[in-house]
Amino acid sequence: MTILPVLLTLPHLPVTQQRFFLHLMPLWQAIPGRINALNLSRYSGWDERTFRRWFAKALPWNTLQWSVPELLVRLGTLGSGFVLLMDASFVPKAGTRTAGIGKFWNGPASRSEQGLELSCLAKMSWVGRHVFPVRVVQTQPAGTKQTD
CATH class of the missing domain: 1.10.10 (Arc Repressor Mutant, subunit A)
Structure with a gap:
């Protein structure tokens, strides 16, 4: 395609x-x-x-990323049912000079640890379970402004 x-x-x-x-x-x-x-x-x-x-x-990356699944639906490659998914990923990081470093929840360790967190918004089709990432944003630690 x-x-x-x-x-x-x-x-x-x-x-x-x-x-x-x-x-x-x-x-x-x-x-x-x-x-x-x-x-x-x-x-x-x-x-x-x-x-x-x-x-x-x-x-316009966001428009482009939303348009790809829509095109696949029109072409009949995917079914018409979609769900929006959101996932937060933790990356352990040591040091103090990395931008956005802070205390975030680390699921596998079941505690807050120092590192980075990324949040991903994705669109998933019911048929074939294809996932299309739409937006990924680095979570800012508490007390800082979110820049976009």
Whole structure:
């Protein structure tokens, strides 16, 4: 399945940004190792500065991630029943310089520990139980402002 039908359904996405995204997706999957502007330029005909400029522009990731399951439903690949799921994941972390470090609940240890917490919102289909992550946010420790 190609991502083009999903991109064409996004109302405010310019054609140039669609072209960039279509150029980026195969590279993203093919490049071994670290994905950065320099490596992307090595594996494509585009300059490193081009990738940096495009990554500085906002792409409506939330709209795109919600649109993929909708497209699969329209194509008949998935059933029409979906549920929203939310899961919080704990990552133990030592030190004091990591952004967002604080005391969070660690389920396997059954206690609060120092580390990071990530919350993931996902859409799951009843048929085939496919899960589509929609949004992942790092939970901020108590007493700090949430930045988004």
